[in-house]
Amino acid sequence: TVELVYSPDYKITQTNANLQTCLRSYLEQWRFLDICGGAIYEQEDLGEANTQYLSANYAKAFSSGAGTHLANIFVLQEFQDRYEKASLSLGLESYLNDFGVVTGRVAWGQKIEGENTLLYGAYVNYGRPVLGVGTNIGLSWEREGGDVLFGSDRSDDVITLDLTAQISPTLSATLSIENRQSSIDLFDGTAISLDLNVLRMRF
Numbered sequence: 001t002v003e004l005v006y007s008p009d010y011k012i013t014q015t016n017a018n019l020q021t022c023l024r025s026y027l028e029q030w031r032f033l034d035i036c037g038g039a040i041y042e043q044e045d046l047g048e049a050n051t052q053y054l055s056a057n058y059a060k061a062f063s064s065g066a067g068t069h070l071a072n073i074f075v076l077q078e079f080q081d082r083y084e085k086a087s088l089s090l091g092l093e094s095y096l097n098d099f100g101v102v103t104g105r106v107a108w109g110q111k112i113e114g115e116n117t118l119l120y121g122a123y124v125n126y127g128r129p130v131l132g133v134g135t136n137i138g139l140s141w142e143r144e145g146g147d148v149l150f151g152s153d154r155s156d157d158v159i160t161l162d163l164t165a166q167i168s169p170t171l172s173a174t175l176s177i178e179n180r181q182s183s184i185d186l187f188d189g190t191a192i193s194l195d196l197n198v199l200r201m202r203f
């Protein structure tokens with residue numbers, strides 16, 4: 001996957017490339033297990049970063065009178081230049097009859113001393129076609145921490161609103177509004193960004 005991201009507030013352009021390979025297994029009774037590994041390359045005006053990762057996703061599909069559902073447990077181990085980090089998330093994706101797709105997820109992340117990274121978060125998303133275009137709206141809250149600046153522990157609350165449109169099978173656009181409230185006023189602010197996912201290939 002290749003993404004182009006532009007933030008007009010900060011005049012920053014970022015390019016992300018994600019190369020991933022997965023082993024997907026159907027267990028039985030609508031249970032699935034995906035084991036993946038990959039690498040992410042990020043380049044922006046301020047520099048670049050490389051991340052390798054391993055992940056495991058266990059999912060169980062089931063149905064109810066309201067529709068079809070998929071519950072999952074996702075475990076991620078990241079390997080970056082400066083640190084390694086483990087995280088866990090629990091999610092539920094529901095395909096509701098005549099309504100659309102509703103997704104909810106909660107996440108926890110390992111605290112990394114000296115780095116401002118995700119500690120925990122909550123995410124909701126709603127999707128359905130609008131005028132023939134696949135459309136999703138998402139809202140998330142994250143607590144970040146672990147860094148220390150000027151002798152004070154840093155703790156950030158980040159609220160993000162996303163609107164995504166699937167323009168074509170190989171092109172989607174996401175408009176994001178992010179508000180950050182930090183225990184260190186220097187990092188407070190609101191940012192608007194446009195993310196273009198321009199390439200997705202599966203082998």
